[in-house]
Amino acid sequence: MFKRSVLLIMGSCLGIGSIQTAYAQAFGGNPPSIKWNQVNTPAARVIFPKGMDSSGQRVANIVQQLNRTMMPTIGYKQKQINIVLQNQLLTTNGYVGLAPFRSEFYLVPAQNNFQLGTLPIADQLAIHEFRHVQQFNNYDVGLTRILHVLFGEGGQQIANSFSIPNWFDEGDAVYNETLMSNQGRGRLPYFFNGYRAIWAAGKNYNWMKLRNGSYQDYVPDWYPTGYMLTAYGRQKFGAQVWKGVTHDAATFKHLFYPFQTSFKQHTKQEYSSFRGEALNYFKQQLVTPNMQKAAEAYKPNQHFIATTEYPAYVDDSTLIYQKTSYKHRPAFIIRRGNREKVIRLADINADNYFNYNNGQIVYVARRPDVRWGYREYNDIKLIDVKTGNQRRVTARTKYFSPALSADNKTIVAVHVPPSGAYELHIIDVASGKVLQRVPNVGHYYYTYPKFYNNHQIVSAIRNTAGEMSVALIDLKTGENQYLTAWGMSPKGFTTVHRDTVYFTATSGLNDKLYAVNVPDHQLYELQNDSLHSFVGNYEPAVGKSKIAWVSFSAYGYQIHELPKQALQLKAVNTLPKLPEFGINALHQDTSADLLADVQNENLPVKKYSKLHHPFNFHSLIPYLDDPDYTLSLTGNNILNTFQSDLSLTYNRNEGYKQISFTTLYGALYPYLFASASYTFDRRRYFLDQRRNTIEANWNESNVQGGLEFPFNLSRGRNYTNITYLSSLSYTVTDVQSLFSKAIPDNTYLTNAITFSNQVAKPRQNIYPHLAQIITVNYRNTVNSLQAHQLLTSGTFYFPGFLANHSIVVSLAYQQHDRNYSFFSNELSFSRGYTSDNLYRLQKAGINYSFPIAYPDAGFGNIVYLLRLRGNLFYDHTHGRDFYTNGNTFKADFNSAGAELFFDTQWLNENPISFGIRYTRLLNDDLFGNNGRNRITLILPLSIL
Known part of the structure; x- marks a missing residue:
């Protein structure tokens, strides 16, 4: 079946929350009635809906006129960025991403004037987000450049995540918006409230906790952290300091701790002592004795209580x-x-x-x-x-x-x-x-x-x-x-x-x-x-x-x-001027408040084609979605309406390998998709009259085309989505003559519908307290063979006995025709067993998930453990098949066990959850190894 890739958001954003990720992945998200124009400059192509010429021109003028001025403190490498202005959303945000290298600005100003400030939103996004463009351009050096060549823009992002901390990217961009304007978040007390609060309460968290956060305590994010370190660094060492530090770090001049080591070489100061010095510098200005006294009203070891807002009498x-x-x-x-x-x-x-x-x-x-x-x-x-x-x-x-x-x-x-x-x-x-x-x-x-x-x-x-x-x-x-x-x-x-x-x-x-x-x-x-x-x-x-x-x-x-x-x-009579919190470099720099000098020149506006550069292959990406393991060369056009994937897949259930090419066009309704694939080493087991197992092996080629109808029905307190997919596939098999009748060439239809619904999940809840994911997938031939396969599955989430506990029930049913085996096994078998594509499979499972501890501890700025959580499970699968003499094969595959999961962050910014599973098989593993006890490492679904 067609498998759609996603647009990767691997970059930096304005940062007022997590909502931007969902929208940045909105494939085919604009109605076809929107016509697009562009303003093209050497530094940026600004793409915007027709009628938004003033916003497009303003962004292009800011980028063009301030680009050279901003370069000396980060580097002079330049690659043109595509900036897409979105005006249909009600979210205030923006991002610059790699894989593909593009940017989006969401042009609705926030109601909260204290959170981002009051600069015109297009102006603020231009001076903040374009700083990220300059960062990414100048990080593409040394070993990072080699990984970029080998794995595309995704390779660069992986290298950047190992070499440049996200606190620097965002801190440097906030510093830029503060320097280039007469406001910026570096002058807003609201921006520092998180640090003020924890310092006033005497919560002097260690560096790893400040970087990785917590499930039980409030911890400020990396934006104010980054601004304070970046600003203090420029104040102490000069405007050029971070240019050298980031260049050497991105080249991996030092393979281990590249940023920290590079910092020490350029400043002659230990990285750890600088962090403490910078944070203490701001602490002295931000926290008053009165604030510390007021915080004494709370218990010394009090964790986060709750946010209560907008009181009304x-x-x-x-x-x-x-x-x-x-x-x-x-x-x-x-x-x-x-x-x-x-x-x-x-x-x-x-x-x-x-x-x-x-x-x-x-x-x-x-x-x-x-x-x-x-x-x-x-x-x-x-x-x-x-x-x-x-x-x-x-x-x-x-x-x-x-x-x-x-x-x-x-x-x-x-x-x-x-x-x-x-x-x-x-x-x-x-x-x-x-x-x-x-x-x-x-x-x-x-x-x-x-x-x-x-x-x-x-x-x-x-x-x-x-x-x-x-x-x-x-x-x-x-x-x-x-x-x-x-x-x-x-x-x-x-x-x-x-x-x-x-x-x-x-x-x-x-x-x-x-x-x-x-x-x-x-x-x-x-x-x-x-x-x-x-x-x-x-x-x-x-x-x-x-x-x-x-x-x-x-x-x-x-x-x-x-x-x-x-x-x-x-x-x-008047209000005091906005503070600079001791960063005198803000007004001493020759680039101070240059935004005020930007002239609104009349730049040429041209039409932008929606299918410009449609394939745009940008990254070689691994996907881990058990039982399928895929390496995919992925492409997205700039308006995110056309996706392409050239993939190599290994299926763990059957052991087959597959090469495939898929495309998806989402600018219309419904989506249109097509694919072609060649699969090596498919297998299925048959039972002869003596009940001996015979293995059939074959290769097959497949072409497919179809339609996909996505519906976002989210409203009220629920996130709800329904997707209907219909496709026609033609498969040619290369199989031994003994099995040619059982596994012939075929043409088949796939009709699938997926329903998902969930309530919002608070931070500490492992799963939503109420959620349902239901899938029905029916595949049938449209020739004389009359083969079919039906797969239905459902996962249902319920609250457990305590607030953060969850009960998860899974049900599944799969059945294909008796005579043919065209369709691969897609049912999730009982844990611990080796599965087979039997005529009929029925699965039921129950899980009880619960938190165990919140260690908030790490090692060497490499790995940080936020939470330990457990899961107890029981799986039941009943299989049924037929021998060649017509007799019936029946078997149960029951297992029970426990899972221990580790919710971690790596390198202070990359969340990865993994676990260890112990499974006790309650029946014989008929298709696999001997023994009833199994220990399995549970890997994350995606390392990206």
Whole structure:
């Protein structure tokens, strides 16, 4: 059967989460109605949907004009990159990948202005992601270059993963966005909150834990780690230091610990001492004694508790918020006093934002397009707090940050269409219809809008330069009253209480709470001793006599409350400039803020063909999908609509070898695919009249073509996919005359349907608590032979006795005709046995999986053990076949045993899970070795 490869994401991204991987693999994800244009420069070909010329030109101009300026600190090698601008997604991200060498920018700005900053998203992506392009170009040297020649771009990525740590790639790119602009994450306190929190709590994790993370503790990712090390390195050793370090590391000038050894040679300092020195340098600036004192409220050895966000007052003793933990899915919670009650589990969404008013919760839930993977929607959902009942207000819409009016009859939300013409929409709660589109006279991007009254909206707004203000917006005219001065300090999380607007703004070294009086526009900073003790202050909520907000901690976002009378209002006129956290090199460098000097030149725009360079073979890749082991030369075109694979496969069940070529075209609906293969040494066992085993061996050639219909039905709290495949195959066999009737040439149809459904999996859950994967595959000849094979299988996941335990039940049934054996055995046999392609096979298995320990320990920066987990299993397979005299063969193949799995990270960034299995065979292994006890090494499905 046709086996589709995937586009490998082996590179670096903007980094606001893991969602980018799924979208970066969205094969054939854009509808054919989208026409593509390009701007072609020596450094980059920028490809974009027709009508997005301004974004395409802007990205091309930034790359072209800043490319030479950025080169001296990383190297002068240049290979053109293809950059694809995607405007159908609602995810803020971007990546540069190898295998193939390409980049994608997702051009929807984030609502959270503190997370990535407020620079125009195309500008930020251009200066961040193109730095990755320069990195990859200059890492292609020495031994890395040899592996590139031998194994393609995938070979380069493997070499880079062994030689250059991902903290450097992302830290250097964040440094570049900070240097080249007047903002960047290196100037945002929010970016450092994770480190502030763990340091304030006295959690001085060792280097391997900082690099590899944990299943039980919060650990910041490699972005802030990388920025602090990269920035401090440039501050101490000069702007050129990392160029030499990475060049020698990528060449493997030193085979073992190439980066660390290269660093020592270029700086004359031990790598380990530099790490400690750099982190301590930032720790002294980021953590105050007050923060350390506030963290003393938690237990000394406390692990991650939960994240609680967006508090909203029902009354002064009752709060509603959203809660997420490592063990449980996100849920809306109502807390009266100290007692929590779940209102409802939250639907899948990109963040935890919601708005509450008078018994109703409104939020958006993410919903992908049924067919096109690069298109998605945010539907508005409304929850009744008393009953927990939820209903959908809008469908197939692109809304962010909805908020209810005082009477709960209307909703204001930010509308983000693919065109980038952002608007505020007023939506009728009862019908979901748009009552009003507020004119956007300033071409602003709105974040966290709230009703001020029936005629005006309050919102934090961004202009096209990245500056922000809090504004009062007239619903009819769209005219703005600016309640705060414009500036590069991020602002957001607005809430309205009477004539006062509360919000968060970046102020110097921290994110603080502010209030602005609407009638006179007077700005106040909220002050209290405890407010200065927390790591950030976000998402304010105001009750009758209390105020609540959240701050970050080593144990998740935590809610705080104070009486209003405990707060002091300090009148201020302006906000301080963004800090540089002691990195003076940022403003001393001649490249500082060069983004402001980029000219929007009118570059030539041409049509881009969807089938440009269709084969584009880029990597030689191993796939391990037992019982098939494959080495594949893989190709993808730039728009990811055409895939090609030239493969060599070994099948462990039958021992055959296969050479194949497959293609898949996904720009239409359905997918179109074709393949050709030649298989050596297929085998099957027959039983003669004396019940002796006779082995048949043959070779076969096959051509195949067909259609594939993918359906993404994910919505609500479930990820759901259905794929239907239909193909026609023609096979010619080369077999001994004795078996020519049993194994003749044939033409057959394959019809297969796969259904998968699962709920979201919290971090510590080994498997989803509820999930189903069901496959039905029917193959039958369309000639006089009338041969067939039916395979059905299902895997069902259930919660175990404790939160992180799982019960997994597997069922399978396979049957082929009595006279012919065209079709290979694809049923997963009972563990421990050697399988055979019998006439009828029935399989049932049960597993109980559970965590054993979270060691959080490693060795030599080589391997790090995050979790030990166990699995107890029992398998039952019943086989039935026929002897040549017509008698029936029946046998049971039962086994039981235990598996021990090691969830590890290698070289501080590559996750690999492997295990050891002990199997006790409860019946004889009729087709294999003697003995009842088996010990097996369980290898990972894919080392990539």
